[in-house]
Amino acid sequence: MTITEKGTSLLYLSLFVNLLLYAYFIPVISSDVFALFARQEITTGVHDAIQINEANGTQRAADYKNLLDNSSDIQRITYSSDGKMLNATIWLNGPVHAIPSKYGANTVVYGALVDVDNNPATGKFGVDYQKEIKWTNKTANWNSLLYEYSSAQDFRVLDLQRNNTEFFLDNQTFALVSIDLKSLTSPAVFRVLYYAIVIYDNLKMVLDLSNWIDIPPPQYEFLTTPSPIVVRQGEQKNIGVQLISSTGRLTNVSNYQPLVNYSSLIIEYNPNIVNQTQSGFAPAHFIIKAPLGTPVGQYVIPILTRISTGSIFPSDFIHLGNQNVSVNSKGFSTTAANMTISVVEAPTISEQIKEFWSVYGAMISIVGAGLAGGLSTYLFDYLKNRKKKVA
Numbered sequence: 001m002t003i004t005e006k007g008t009s010l011l012y013l014s015l016f017v018n019l020l021l022y023a024y025f026i027p028v029i030s031s032d033v034f035a036l037f038a039r040q041e042i043t044t045g046v047h048d049a050i051q052i053n054e055a056n057g058t059q060r061a062a063d064y065k066n067l068l069d070n071s072s073d074i075q076r077i078t079y080s081s082d083g084k085m086l087n088a089t090i091w092l093n094g095p096v097h098a099i100p101s102k103y104g105a106n107t108v109v110y111g112a113l114v115d116v117d118n119n120p121a122t123g124k125f126g127v128d129y130q131k132e133i134k135w136t137n138k139t140a141n142w143n144s145l146l147y148e149y150s151s152a153q154d155f156r157v158l159d160l161q162r163n164n165t166e167f168f169l170d171n172q173t174f175a176l177v178s179i180d181l182k183s184l185t186s187p188a189v190f191r192v193l194y195y196a197i198v199i200y201d202n203l204k205m206v207l208d209l210s211n212w213i214d215i216p217p218p219q220y221e222f223l224t225t226p227s228p229i230v231v232r233q234g235e236q237k238n239i240g241v242q243l244i245s246s247t248g249r250l251t252n253v254s255n256y257q258p259l260v261n262y263s264s265l266i267i268e269y270n271p272n273i274v275n276q277t278q279s280g281f282a283p284a285h286f287i288i289k290a291p292l293g294t295p296v297g298q299y300v301i302p303i304l305t306r307i308s309t310g311s312i313f314p315s316d317f318i319h320l321g322n323q324n325v326s327v328n329s330k331g332f333s334t335t336a337a338n339m340t341i342s343v344v345e346a347p348t349i350s351e352q353i354k355e356f357w358s359v360y361g362a363m364i365s366i367v368g369a370g371l372a373g374g375l376s377t378y379l380f381d382y383l384k385n386r387k388k389k390v391a
Helices: 003-031 349-390
Strands: 036-043 050-052 059-061 074-082 085-096 107-115 129-136 142-149 155-161 172-180 190-201 204-209 213-215 220-225 229-232 235-245 252-258 266-269 284-290 297-312 328-344
Touching: 074 190, 074 213, 085 107, 085 190, 107 172, 129 172, 172 190, 220 328, 229 235, 229 284, 252 266, 252 284, 284 328
Parallel strands: 229 328
Antiparallel strands: 036 074, 036 328, 050 059, 050 204, 074 085, 085 172, 107 129, 107 190, 129 142, 142 155, 190 204, 190 213, 220 235, 235 284, 252 297, 266 284, 297 328
């Protein structure tokens, strides 16, 4: 083989390798990694479902008197994604049964609503896709369905799996709901709401649902006043703190828990400073203490935060009788964000004098000038009066 032939062969080999990288490696980066995240968890409360009279659409708090009511009571949701599937476990207060009709129910549903564009004007009142696993007396088995909505009236079934029993274990208190992200056009950012429904007859339907969950999970950081936080050795400071979400939404924090066991810094969350009329969106107050002897340097302190999330179920999505079903949903999640604090050396005596003078010097000068003026006037009058007496 000549040198020219060898060069041509190497060129073709290089082009072939580049094509392989472009065909396989690059698409994986651009389409599969976007929704990759580890297991997350939210809590949704206990016995907070609503009970609906299907005949007239009236609703009230669920009474949990029927056998399967607790099977619709969502306690928490754990969810994760491998970049291709969004997998969720709905943890319930009561077991899922293979044949719900044995316990008086004619319909049981576990599912998820998906909003891929955060636009209430698209899909069915903002819902673009719906995944649900449903048992009815009519079908007498569990079916898995995926819907796409174009408007409040139009939809199509993207996927139907009959007799699907892989999502639960009989008499166990959880249900699995998995969504193929490719079927949702592989959105980079979206939100999902999980729900559970048990229907007995036209007089009772029990509905429980989560809040809207942002996918992928947002990142959080602290906005502090002052910023940056600088504390001298032996000093104590009051700090105002707000938690900022990468989604741009305000974050309502119900509790903070500093993790400072490994640090000589003392960080105290003081919820009593916040006015009772303020919500969790108001700045939280921390007391930062750096005892004498605290090593100088920058400290990154993880703070556990309990975030309260609330949302309203699309009120027009379910229409019963002459009324629309409107449900306030609530959830709580725990996350961690880092607070950065710089500890500097305690001020020297000259620095303390300089700082004292910079704060109080002007006042002292004014007071001193006033005293001097007053004394001089008093002394002048005293000497004048004395001179008259001598004369």
